[in-house]
Amino acid sequence: MLRIAFNAWFLNKEETGTGQYSTRVLDAFRRLEAGAQSLASLLHVISPSHKPSPIGRLGRNLSKVWFEQALFPLECRKAGADIAFVPYFAPPLFSPAPVVVTIHDLIPLIFPEYAYSPLVKLYNRLVSAAARKAALIVADSHSTRNDVIRILNVPPSRIQVIYPGVDESLGPVEDEGTLQATRKRYNLPEEFLLYLGGFDHRKNIGVLLEAYAILWKRLGGRVPKLVLAGKLPARETPALLNPRRLVEECDLGDRVHFTGWVAEEDKPALYSLALAFLYPSLYEGFGLPPLEAMACGCPVLASEASSLPEVIGDGALLIDPHQPEAWADKMEMVILNRDLAAELRERGIRRVKAFSWLKTARELWEAFNRLLTAPELSP
Template identity: 30%
Template structure:
């Protein structure tokens, strides 16, 4: 395979990427890092990649490519405050000592001292756009880190034009340095083509039709309104259940209360965290996927559901219309009535549901991690060209 950086007789470059800020459990950012790293190693065989990992998350990033190293560095995850201070005090020296050609911070932040060309991926600015979604102490920390990061970054990668607009709004001096590289569904998200009773769901006792939500249980994901919207139509669809998949996040208690107090409480199931393949199966066999989030930098779950051939209801705000195009039913996320009526339409109109499945599959095919990896390498090339000019 011809390298995107291919120059005859050129010396191989050494790129360092940072995954240390990501927890051991695969979050959305963790999924991004895994998929991007996997694809970078697929499309680029000449240059060398070192991924800095924490002792806890390194298990998620073991790749067998000869031009890849997972380097465990820093302090344990449980020592969060000291770990961050350690990373940002000593990481620049580590990068300089090992002589990297470029450093890429994959999770919003960069060290304060620039010792080689710096690239950062800023996934979103939720804590600026909707500050009420973040605990105050964490928000102040993120504000300070983001200001320093955009000042030292040679290039900023973000995942949607919506996020680019937010970055340039809050930090006008970044204009000209922000590059949009969309995410994509992992290839495992696809129609499985087997009957549900032959899948793992049958063994798990899920033998009923259901509506599905996947995401962190926190107010910004709008899960309470999903519950209330389902409750509003539950009596008209007595065989359907609502399955809610995701870890508990900040201020999750209201979501638990909404589920417990619903009239259809016996048909509302909070399943907690599920593994990658379990989520694929759950998406494949749901009748509709509902994701009316209040704000997303990209919003990958709706695209993953589309890739599985499932009708999608999502928000008409932030990046979600940009990502889903005309292949999803867009609703006002603050209107329980709009969410419930969208559910009703999909569940009662087979022809419409079939049309949305076909549109979703076509839309999902427009996104590719291989394309994202190649565009990321082009940003590296641009930054290195500017550094050497």
């Protein structure tokens, strides 16, 4: 039977998108069956706990590279793995088994501000070269697939689109005690528009705040507060902006509320409380937060850039991310037209049903099996 070595560097680190993907895919693998066997018995999970890195004292980043490029291939060989699966953009350059790597996005290569040091640039070149050698690249979306073809110059025949899933436990929170506890924990207003995510430049928070300022001038006190949820950056960098500074520049004062970091278990209630979820991002490889909001019955307004139209479909209102006036128009529609908000809730919940972690795991497993019967795909 097929034996899979699984790179588990990000396992259970669910504060990151890669950590969520790794954890959910592995859990779904363990729930699948392969013939008469549980697929769990065919997995060899390789985590950093196997052996300490001899260069650990040089820092976590170098230890991570050591794990990816040395320890993981070594453990693959010891396990007699048929496939080396890396669920994020860091495949080994040399591997004893055909490598399958999931590429969620190419943010480090598309946005130069993320390559903030010579070492990061060197690392990006290393993993790019390794990805070109991989037997199969799994892309989170057709948008990411096109980026891989264009930027990494990988033949389309070696790329397969397999969508991530959405946590099946997500749904509208109706328990009043849970909702009020979440409202109190994050000091939330009675009605609010919500953004939840990071504050790097590609998230396009500046346009969102411009749109909100336009809307405030139109409607005044009828506009619900804007809640910006997520861990605030410690300092401003070429990749990270200071949202508080932008709030001041837009003269929005206390009309914008910052929650800080939000625990995973509180997100469903936060989405359920919000009047609408706003996601103006300039670039995503997939776009999980809008889908999570939709799963919780929250109307979504999202950017029409990169992967988002493909992933969201008709489950949300899609808007040009460069047009604050257009954002203000659509926000006004959702605030004033409760029938539209109800329709978006229904469309969102319906759309999310297309994404399942079990489906993701099943398609990955089928891809692994096809790989072993297609010699032209081997490295």
